[in-house]
Amino acid sequence: MDIFAQQVLNGLVLGSVYALVALGYTMVYGILGLINFAHGEVVMIGAMIALAVVSALLSVFPEMSPFLMIALAGTAAILVCMSLAFFIERLAYRPLRNAPRLAPLITAIGISILLQNIAMIIWGRKYKTVPQIFPTETFELFGANITSVQIFIITVSALLMAGLLVIVHFTKLGRAMRATSESQRVAGLMGINVNKIISVTFMIGAGLAAVAGILIAGNYSVAHYSMGFMLGLKAFTAAVLGGIGNLGGAVLGGLLLGLIESIGAGYIGDLTGGFLGSHYQDVFAFVVLIVVLVFRPTGIMGERVSERA
Amino acid sequence: MKYFMQDLWRRFTGNRRALFFGYVLLFVALALLPFLLSNTVGRTWVRILDFALIYAMLALGLNIVVGFAGLLDLGYIAFYAVGAYTWALLASPQFDLHLPFWAILPIGAGMAALFGVLLGAPTLRLRGDYLAIVTLGFGEIIRIFLNNLDHPVNVTNGPIGINKIDPISIGGADLTKTHELLGIVFSGVHIYYYVLLILLFLTIVICVRLEKSRIGRAWLAIREDELAAQAMGINTRNVKLLAFALGAMFGGVAGGLFASLQGFVSPESFGLLESIMVLCMVVLGGMGHVYGVLLGALLLTVLPEILRSTASPIQRTLFGEVYIDPEALRMLLFGLALILVMLVRPTGLWPAPKRRTVIDQDIVED
Numbered sequence: 180m181d182i183f184a185q186q187v188l189n190g191l192v193l194g195s196v197y198a199l200v201a202l203g204y205t206m207v208y209g210i211l212g213l214i215n216f217a218h219g220e221v222v223m224i225g226a227m228i229a230l231a232v233v234s235a236l237l238s239v240f241p242e243m244s245p246f247l248m249i250a251l252a253g254t255a256a257i258l259v260c261m262s263l264a265f266f267i268e269r270l271a272y273r274p275l276r277n278a279p280r281l282a283p284l285i286t287a288i289g290i291s292i293l294l295q296n297i298a299m300i301i302w303g304r305k306y307k308t309v310p311q312i313f314p315t316e317t318f319e320l321f322g323a324n325i326t327s328v329q330i331f332i333i334t335v336s337a338l339l340m341a342g343l344l345v346i347v348h349f350t351k352l353g354r355a356m357r358a359t360s361e362s363q364r365v366a367g368l369m370g371i372n373v374n375k376i377i378s379v380t381f382m383i384g385a386g387l388a389a390v391a392g393i394l395i396a397g398n399y400s401v402a403h404y405s406m407g408f409m410l411g412l413k414a415f416t417a418a419v420l421g422g423i424g425n426l427g428g429a430v431l432g433g434l435l436l437g438l439i440e441s442i443g444a445g446y447i448g449d450l451t452g453g454f455l456g457s458h459y460q461d462v463f464a465f466v467v468l469i470v471v472l473v474f475r476p477t478g479i480m481g482e483r484v485s486e487r488a
Numbered sequence: 489m490k491y492f493m494q495d496l497w498r499r500f501t502g503n504r505r506a507l508f509f510g511y512v513l514l515f516v517a518l519a520l521l522p523f524l525l526s527n528t529v530g531r532t533w534v535r536i537l538d539f540a541l542i543y544a545m546l547a548l549g550l551n552i553v554v555g556f557a558g559l560l561d562l563g564y565i566a567f568y569a570v571g572a573y574t575w576a577l578l579a580s581p582q583f584d585l586h587l588p589f590w591a592i593l594p595i596g597a598g599m600a601a602l603f604g605v606l607l608g609a610p611t612l613r614l615r616g617d618y619l620a621i622v623t624l625g626f627g628e629i630i631r632i633f634l635n636n637l638d639h640p641v642n643v644t645n646g647p648i649g650i651n652k653i654d655p656i657s658i659g660g661a662d663l664t665k666t667h668e669l670l671g672i673v674f675s676g677v678h679i680y681y682y683v684l685l686i687l688l689f690l691t692i693v694i695c696v697r698l699e700k701s702r703i704g705r706a707w708l709a710i711r712e713d714e715l716a717a718q719a720m721g722i723n724t725r726n727v728k729l730l731a732f733a734l735g736a737m738f739g740g741v742a743g744g745l746f747a748s749l750q751g752f753v754s755p756e757s758f759g760l761l762e763s764i765m766v767l768c769m770v771v772l773g774g775m776g777h778v779y780g781v782l783l784g785a786l787l788l789t790v791l792p793e794i795l796r797s798t799a800s801p802i803q804r805t806l807f808g809e810v811y812i813d814p815e816a817l818r819m820l821l822f823g824l825a826l827i828l829v830m831l832v833r834p835t836g837l838w839p840a841p842k843r844r845t846v847i848d849q850d851i852v853e854d
Contacts, residue, residue, distance in 0.1 A: 214617055271827055278834030281560070281771045288764055289826030296819045300812055412624070412760070419621045458636045465625030469610060472622055476613045 181322030186445045187438065188323045192398065194437020195336035199391035200414030201421070201429040202343060203384030209360040209424035210380055212280070216287035217267055218388060219411015220294035221260050223404065225389030226396040227302055229256040230309060237310055245312040249393075256389040264385030265378055273374070291408070298404040309400045332394045339387060340430055346383075347426060356380055360424070413440075413464075420468055422481025431480060440464050518685060522678045533793075534677040538749060540789040541684040542742050545691050547769040547785035548778065549738025552695065554767065555776035556704060557731035558711030560620040562763055563607075563627025567600040567736040569634060569758035571743025573644060574599045576753045579654035582645065589656045593744060600740020601733040603630075608732030612725055615714075627763055634755040649754025653747050656683065680749055687745070691738060695778045698734070707731055711776075772829055774836030783838050795821055 200222055207215045232252040236243055271286040316327045347353035358366040359376045367373045395410065396402040413436060421432025443463035471479065500506050525533040550564045574596040578587045587595075607626050611619055638646030655676070698704045706727045709717035718724050747753045765788065773784020799814035812820075829837065 208617070212617075214620070271831075274831055275834055278830075279775070281554075281767075281775065282830045282834040285768055285771050286827045286830045288768065289823040289830070292819055292823030292826070296816045296823065300816050300820075416621060416625065419618060423617065459632060462629050462632050465629050468625055469622055472614055472618055473610045476615070476618060478618070 182445065183442075184321050184323035186441045188320070188325055188329070190438035190441035191434065192329045192332050192437070193441060194417075194434035195333055196391050196395050196398070196410075196433075197414050197417045197437050198430045198433025199336050199339060199387045199394070200410060201418040201433045202340070202426060203388050204411075204415050204418040205421075205423055205426060205429040206356075206380050206384050208418070210356070210363075210377055211272070211276070211283075213272065213283050214287065214415065215381075215384075216284065216411070217271075217290040217294060218384065219407035219409075219414070220291050220298075221264060221385050221388040221407070222392040222395070222410055223298060223402075223407030224263060224294060225256040225260045225385075225392030226402045226406065227298055227307075227392075227404070228259045229253060229389070229393045230307060230396060230402050231302075232256070233310060233312060237312070248312055253390065253393060256393060257386045260385040260389035260392075261382040264381040268378055268381040273377075295404055295408070302404060304404070307402045309396050309402060311400070328397050332398060335390065335394060339390060343383070343387070344426060352376075352379065416464070416468055419478055420471060422478030425478070425480045428478055428480035432478070435479075436464060439467050443467075519682075522681045526675075526678070531675065531677060534681060536790065536793050538677055538680050538684055539746075540786050541681070541688050542746050542749070543766070543769065543789045544782055544785040545684075545688055545742040545745075546739055546766050547773070547781050548688075548691050548695050549735045549742065550766050551735075551770050551776065551778065551781045552698070552707075552738070553731050553735035554770055555781065556699060556707040556711065557728060558707075559728065559731060560616065560623070561732075561735070562620045562624035562760070562767065563630075564623070564735070564739060564766055565758045565760075565763040566607075566627040566630040567603060567739030568743035568746070568762075569630055569755075570600045570603050570736075571596040571740030572747040572753045572758075573634060573650070573743075574740070575744035575747040576650040576653050577643070579748070580650050581652055582650050586654055589658075589748070593741060596740045596744040597737045598740075600743070601737040604732040604734075604736025605729055607736075608729045612728060624760065624763070627758075627760060631755050631758050631760075634758065644755075647755060649752060649756070651752050653751050653753065655751065656680075656748050684745065687741070692778060692782070699778065703727065703730060708776075768826060772826065772836055774839040777836070777838060777840035780836055780838035780840070784836070787837075791825070792818055792822055 200218065203218050203221075204215060207213060207218070229249075229252040232255045233248055236248050236251065267290055271290050272283050275283045275286060313327060313331070317324050318327075318330070319325075345353075347356060355366070355371045355376050356379075358369065358371055359373055359380075363373050366376075391410075392402075392407070395406070414433065417432035417436040418429045419432070420436060421428030421430070423429075440460050440463070444460035447459055447463055475481070500510065522534045522537065525531075525537065546564075546568055549567075550561065553559050553561045553564070575592050577583060578585050578592050578595065579589075580586075607623065611622050614622060634644045635647050637644040638648075644650065699708075706717065706722045709720065709722060710724055710727060714724060746757075766785075769784040769788045770781050771784075772788065773782065774780025795818040796814065799812075799817045803811055803814075803817075833839075
């Protein structure tokens with residue numbers, strides 16, 4: 180087994196989940212200029228809801244097909260997360276749309292704390308194991324081992340990203356979203372219901388987050404009430420790395436961050452002569468981020484923003 | 489009613505004798521507060537008050553960076569960590585160094601300021617949220633290093649942290665021990681309260697004077713419009729670096745005091761959540777307003793403690809048993825409070841008197 184190929188593969192799997200979450204950040208940021216700190220928590224809620232549905236189904240209908248089961252759980256998680264995002268936007272962000280910029284950031288942090296603790300009260304403090312509903316098979320690809328779950332993750336995320344790009348670039352809704360992110364006022368003058376578009380943007384992001392939550396829980400076979408925080412942070416880092424507000428940038432940033440992390444963790448020891456161990460994988464990721472931003476202050480694919488519009 | 493209060497306030501501040509009397513009253517109240525607390529609700533509350541004062545210093549330091557200069561810093565706790573670890577390494581059995589506090593305090597402040605410049609230098613070109621994420625990364629990097637620098641060379645003792653840190657001692661008198669002065673018994677937390685109060689007072693004076701100084705006005709100018717500030721002849725590079733360094737310095741001093749009060753430091757105390765907490769104090773209190781930030785810091789340190797001590801008794805009297813884990817309930821109410829306060833008062837509880845557009849609408853529409 181080729182270690183390098185294996186690290187690349189793991190990185191791609193992790194990176195595609197990051198990319199899904201990063202898309203949610205970047206869409207909201209593109210339209211509102213807001214860091215949606217609660218987004219990581221939405222990922223966690225998605226994973227928890229899906230897990231609850233799967234466990235319930237397993238105990239009632241143990242013979243059900245795993246595909247139907249995951250479809251039902253996924254639908255439930257997506258619906259819950261979408262309505263959650265709708266209410267979050269409505270209650271915590273919309274009233275503050277014309278407030279100083281840091282005010283919605285603080286409400287976002289408040290929502291994040293709230294969701295985490297509600298999840299803790301409902302599902303407890305312990306790590307929850309995810310039942311293996313799919314038979315795990317391992318295939319060999321370019322000298323690396325790939326499990327069926329990993330194939331599933333990469334396929335689902337690739338399909339969703341392609342779907343999102345189609346929506347944003349080729350539908351009427353997507354055109355309205357792009358117009359809103361250019362200028363809310365002018366978009367409003369053109370007959371676009373800006374509030375509706377913003378709600379829809381939040382909901383699409385939340386749907387992607389729910390799926391990402393299910394995928395990451397499936398990948399590591401555990402779910403925990405605090406799993407969303409760090410994941411959200413990494414995804415936001417990925418979005419910034421790619422150039423925040425840019426959909427392609429979020430995907431690129433996510434994949435890149437996943438690769439950097441897994442390759443960094445594998446080789447950082449050799450690179451520094453054993454001085455730094457794999458504990459430093461996050462340091463590696465952040466250092467790359469800082470270096471990229473020093474040379475390209477608006478991210479890899481970010482557009483040059485003029486000083487003042 | 490509002491005008492009546494305003495009129496009363498103006499008359500009060502206009503009358504020198506009344507103002508003087510007010511200050512004396514405040515001074516006496518602050519001096520007696522720890523005794524009042526330890527005799528009514530217990531000594532632990534004096535300790536909580538001590539931590540509130542440390543956090544107030546920390547928040548005032550962050551206020552320089554975020555409130556005055558408008559640079560969103562999400563990794564501010566890193567400087568607190570640098571100060572705390574500097575103190576811990578120079579005054580503990582870890583390296584068997586036991587420097588006196590008047591030597592460590594400036595070293596800690598200097599180290600933190602150095603790290604502030606280290607962070608500031610590569611990020612000068614970044615704006616808004618790009619800066620936020622880099623500072624966040626910087627904070628995480630510092631924490632990860634503290635967590636892992638126990639091998640190959642043991643510097644920070646890793647996740648276990650450093651124990652038995654020397655307390656502040658003046659003339660051989662250990663300030664964490666109980667002392668008697670003029671027939672009054674002062675326990676360690678009481679003495680620390682006075683030391684911290686004096687340092688906080690100094691911090692407030694420095695912050696207020698800084699804001700009104702040439703540098704302070706340059707910060708505000710950069711915050712409002714960096715390009716215009718540059719056109720007015722402000723050296724934005726130096727002024728921004730100075731904001732980072734000065735803000736970091738206060739963080740470093742607060743960190744050192746924290747280490748000596750606690751007697752123990754570990755990387756756990758310096759996570760991202762802590763940075764966010766301090767930012768909440770600044771924004772909730774009123775960004776850019778020294779007294780507002782002070783209010784925010786005191787509220788956000790004392791309020792969760794009050795919730796902690798009342799969460800389970802209230803449940804017990806209402807429902808007969810504890811349904812919700814008090815820790816979770818405390819955080820739940822805390823999150824709710826953050827949201828509600830921001831919805832009702834988006835500029836903070838006590839914003840700067842002239843309502844300015846703070847780092848507002850960085851990306852101006854059309």
